[in-house]
Amino acid sequence: MLEFNRLSLDDVEVLTLKGNLDALTAPELRPTIDELVAHRKIKVVFDLRDLTLIDSSGVGAIVSLFKRVRMLGGDVKIACLANQPKEIFRLLRLDRAFDLFETVEEARGRFKK
């Protein structure tokens, strides 16, 4: 089960994920990812406070958005990693690609010039 919510704050898109982001649910995120890229919403923050589980397909979905917005000069920042997803991010050393923040506000703030 995955619930997600999209919120536009100024020019930053905040995607809140709740539940499991895995092989089963990752495709649900696909249309939103396509839409963000299509509308050049290239400043994205993932709020992962309530994400309980992520697998390689789930990481793939986030990586996909990351690669695509970066091609357009944007970035994806990660806020509030916890539990198993935090462990997966550590194992894959994803901190070397993504900026990680304790709060959404911090992550958003980092986008300001």
Add this chain to the structure above:
Amino acid sequence: MAKLITVRGPTRGREFKLVEDCVLGRSPACQVYIGDLTISREHARLRSTPEGWTVEDLGSGNGTFVNDLRITRSLLRRGDEIRISNCVLRFMTEQEEEQKPRWVNMVTVLAGHEPGLVHTVTQAQLPMPRLHEDPSQASLRDDLARSHRMLETLYAVSNAVASILEPKQLFEHILDYLFSTFPDADRGFVMVKDEHEQLVPAAIRLRRGEAQAGGLVVSQTVVGEVLEQGRSVLSSAGPRADRAGTKMCAPLAAQGKTLGILLIETRPEGRPFGPDELDLLTGIGAQAGVAFLNARMHQQLLRQQRLEQDMQFARQIQQSFLPAEPPVAAGFHFDRRYHPFYDVGGDFYDFIPLPDQHVGILIGDVSGKGVSAALLMARLTSDMRYFALSEGSPARVLQRANLSLCASSRDNMFATVLYLVLDVQRRVLTFSNAGHLPPLLRRASTGSVAAIDEATNLALGVLPEAVFDEFSLELGTGDSVVLCTDGVVEAKSPTEEEYGFGRLQQAMATAPAETLLDLVLKDVQRHTAGSPQYDDITLVAFSRVDGHPAT
């Protein structure tokens, strides 16, 4: 003017105007040219003769059929269907073409009250002959004749549709039958419930080819009655004043479920439908429902088979890229175990012979599962073999592999890879890790087992500018290294507890080199105790066994 209209096959919907003497075949020189390999170059000849149009088989490989009978030569009547291989062509003349039923794709279900609902039935009723009456009476003869006609029609419908396994084609056939059974029908359609229980048009037919600006209109009352109550409905007037033909609507039903509806309508000035005809339509709906259920099950089976074939193909690709035998190197013992999960995960490993008595050892996991994962894994394995030979240093090999993966892979694919180079002569191991589980090292001198977390970098395929470092260590006599994928550490016990690194370290603490992986696997199996496995399990091990044998 005579024509052939393609009803089925690669030229579907296309019309071929026939000249007096023409040849049908897959040679582009044919007047009726159908580019299908299963059709002979010159398959059949169509000729206008004094008796009428004829079709003649030209010694074709797959034969020529007219209305499903194989022929060498046959006279053609209007409406005859010529089948060659997978193509069906309907023979038509100009005159008939004007009344040709047209397929359209618009149906509107109007909410609101249906004023003319006059008759409903729940089950097809055969007209019952009143036996106590005098058999010479006209009414009894009529009843018997109607009964007979109805049974005949139902029998014909059930015969015709039972073997059609493609839903769209099935519905087109059913509408054909409805139009021939009900000469007063002017428009007809079939709607079926989709996977969300929404009613969607499946096939629509108009007897007259008039352009329908607003499409077909049907009232919610009729649809609701049929769908929810499972009753057939006869209604005298449409929801729109200008469309006042009678309508009949019957459930497409099978195994006690309503799968959709059949609906036909007369033209406004046409003879209205009656209760007998509603009975007949109800009977046809039941036959069609069973046929639809069969067709749907068949489609599901086909999809499943295709999926299974894809999986098998992926598995073959994957297996073909895994090395058959571990390498042989003086003073070292190599071993590996690979247990793919049914769904084809993305695990892979490799041993790459390098110059100067070096051996490249590779273990990795591609994100995702299935065919795309298998293809990416195959690509990455061949990339790695190439980079291993051209670059040498593990960090540079991973750097190249990362660039290659970032440049070309699908955007949601990435891979974790651990690449090690063993210098057999100097007994030095150098490795670089791209987001993979670290190597486990057992030191014979102390008996300790530890994960070597050094030189762990970002997974491959995420960031082109990612940098990779490497780490070296010397292997003493009796030292062992075990590499694994997350299928091992995440193997779950019946109580959902993961096997974990701790147990793995314990399991490899005392095992001799030759049976190291057997013991580890046995320990994993003891932990899972028959619980289903959800990921590939891959293990690679190598030990320094020179000097005195490992104990």
